[in-house]
Amino acid sequence: MKIYNTMSRTKEEFVPGEPGKVKMYVCGPTVYNYFHLGNARPLVTFDSLRRYLEYIGYNVEFCQNFTDIDDRIILRAAEEKTTIQEISERYIKEYYVDADRLNVLRPTYEPKATETISEIIDFISELSDKGYTYELPDGIYFDVSKDPEYGKLSRFRLGDLVEGAGDRENKKEFDGKRNPGDFVVWKRKKEGEPAWSSPWGEGRPGWHIECSAMIRKHLGESIDIHGGGQDLVFPHHENEIAQSECATGSALAKYWVHNAFVNVDDEKMSKSAGNFFMVRDIAAKFDYRVIRFFILSGHYRMPINFSDSLLEAAENGLNRIRESVQNLRFTAAGEERKAVKNDNRNSWELMEAIDIASKEFLDAMDDDLNTADAITAIFRLVRAANTSCTDPSVSSDALLSAADKIMELGEVLGLDILGEDENRIPEEVLQLVQKRMAAKQEKNFKLADEIREQISALGYQIKDTSAGPQVVKL
Template identity: 45%
Template sequence: MLKIYNTLTRKKEEFVPIEEGKVSMYVCGPTVYNYIHIGNARSTVAFDTVRRYLEYRGYDVAYVSNFTDVDDKIIRTAKEMNLTAPEIADKFIAAYHEDTHALGVEEATHYPRVMENMSEIIDFIAVLIKKGYAYEAEGDVYYRTRKFKEYGKLSDISIDDLEVGASNRLNDQENNKKEDPLDFALWKSAKADEISWESPWGAGRPGWHIECSVMATKYLGDTIDIHAGGQDLAFPHHENEIAQSEAKTGHPFAHYWMHNGFVTMDNEKMSKSLGNFVLVHDMIKQIDPQILRFFMATTQYRRPISYNDTTIEEAKANLTKVRMAYDNVNYRLKDAAATSEDDEKMLKQIKSFKADFIKEMDDDFNSANGITVVYEMAKAMNIYSERAFVSKAVLEAMLDQYQELIQVFGITFGETELLDETIEQLIEERNTARAMKNFQRSDEIRDQLKEEGIILDDTPQGTRWRRG
């Protein structure tokens, strides 16, 4: 039984989708004014892992993740780079796809953009005004926060206890336009030389919160199964989404709300505003992107992650162990017998790893426990591959099951590469040197190959190689 920790109810609940066998899932995407940093990527990887597990469990997942492509930061960056806001958005959306593809993130079903949904946003706001939940003031449109009686139910905050300016987007001029300081902007009137769209209230652009309400309901319906994002979005962004959406439709906006933990650096949340961030665009040029993926995907999504050299090295070492177990079994296929007398016992053990994996992952996508099951399977695979006699049926079952589990974390294994002619000749020469007890030459060849990134492993079945 799959259970999800629901931020809305603050407890784990059995997952029951709206439509059997299908899941509608909306994940708040980036504001595209720069390359994403590791903190941004955490949310993307965390919920891609959730999606992958749902698909592994047989669900058909409609996965929507938006791009905020018009925003104060985008406009500011456009001016600094002497480009238009759409040009800045296009540049960093392309970079986002490049970086997340390197991290093994599956393509979303839809990637809606604010600029492409402006008419829907305007229509949505018009309905809120008609229903009395919003009002126009000098070209701006604000939401009447107190009118939505359940405001604060997601973040467990009483509206009477809210501090004015909690969203950090308020100023005296704006407050003077509002009926209540807690009201938030749905539409902002145009400023000189800024990108804008025509509306019934004059030229302007949307507020931040309205876009996700519009795009989630447009692509997934008035009520969706799962809405997800970083912990910092629970208030005010997701709280405001609920108020807008439920006021318009009269239906619950999302049944399950999921929020991922932060990535910390020097015990502080990683963010561009604090200046303590590492860009994924730079990191994937320095280290294997799958190491970064493994680093983020194997921590339970609600837990914080500490980013530093030590934790990255730990991820690298653990990923190497995972890969080596696969390589060890794959290598033994060449000399395996068709079957052996204990096949039934081994195949039963392989199935038990799958059952254990599902048990752990069904507990709110506990990937830390899930990867532990993979480590246990890797250990069993290593032990089996060291046998003098192995069964092809067992080896193939191991490889199939192992890849099935590890792909949930976004990790893939390439086919074993054939040795090129030069490496093959060097290994043959080294084997001859060892047989003649010419250990100096043997060591020279090992060192030469190591410089080329080729690591040799001497096994009872012969010398094999892997890339370091």
């Protein structure tokens, strides 16, 4: 497959360091709150990349961290008069509630910063021994001027950073720093803060260092894919590269992959801007599957706007796929349909459409994870399959093959098109369906409509087809 590499700013052929194996790392959440739609985008994007790589045969080792020690967590704990452990544990639990329902697979490794302290300290020691760091009263800093390649990912030059600093240049934060771009790897303890002992006294790790240490601990010195949101390119990933490559001497990652933002009215959704929507709250109105489908309906490197009407459009689109699978299975179950031989011409044409959809799907995903086109391939199969449902000469086997393929491709995107339990109809509902059938036979349409209302109140919808009533979960 081809994947866009931020390092080269071009699409490159994906060739992992070790054949058949992929090592990928994605920057995970700082756990001090529920996550918003903008945070959900990389989760869904990289989960889909991981699923696709596994689908085409790779063995994927996937690592995603939890930042569970950070200024915001400390602040939150202070506000609530509790410990940082309590805060981070709570929001890790809540993270899983949302992530699981978004059908995000659990990573192979999910390290926490606070459980990686000794590796982080070792890492800093190495940098220190090699002369890349210096001490200031408040902590240990990385000297970016010691790294001749610094800036290669973001393509920022050190001089430009000084200019970009603008009005911040006069602020205290630069006091003592050798270069404006220098960043802290170990923060000395301030009164009342949680701390760990280290060769530099009590303190806690800086933000960037945890990822460098975790990657090496779980995946090794060099990995295949490193992912995250576009805003992490600088400074976070740039600094990770500087630390890791100065320490180990080898390239940290072969492919740098970054997703674009979720916007509201064309402006970046962010906590600081206050224009964010929690996934939890959106899920009160829309199914988590709709949220995932919405995220995947555009290319990951293009910004997407969020609004209710866009979610509604996504919901309707996803329903079209779901209904198709339901209709295919229902139609295939018909007795007359089962008698149709599967080697007739029209059945064969549907089988061909299935193959074409598979190929289009693979082509789309191979082209830099083009999930928008991959979804189009599914829609094209849906159209062909629905048309086949109206053609009595197409066999049950062919219809079921189409349904299976739609489910299979949907699963690669993690869409969970039809859950297992959605096929089982409760006895109570089935009895009502029988009663309604009887009422219809007697032309008692008033009663029939009342029963339909009852069924609907139980969460099921009834559709009268030429082959009898079809019941589906709403």
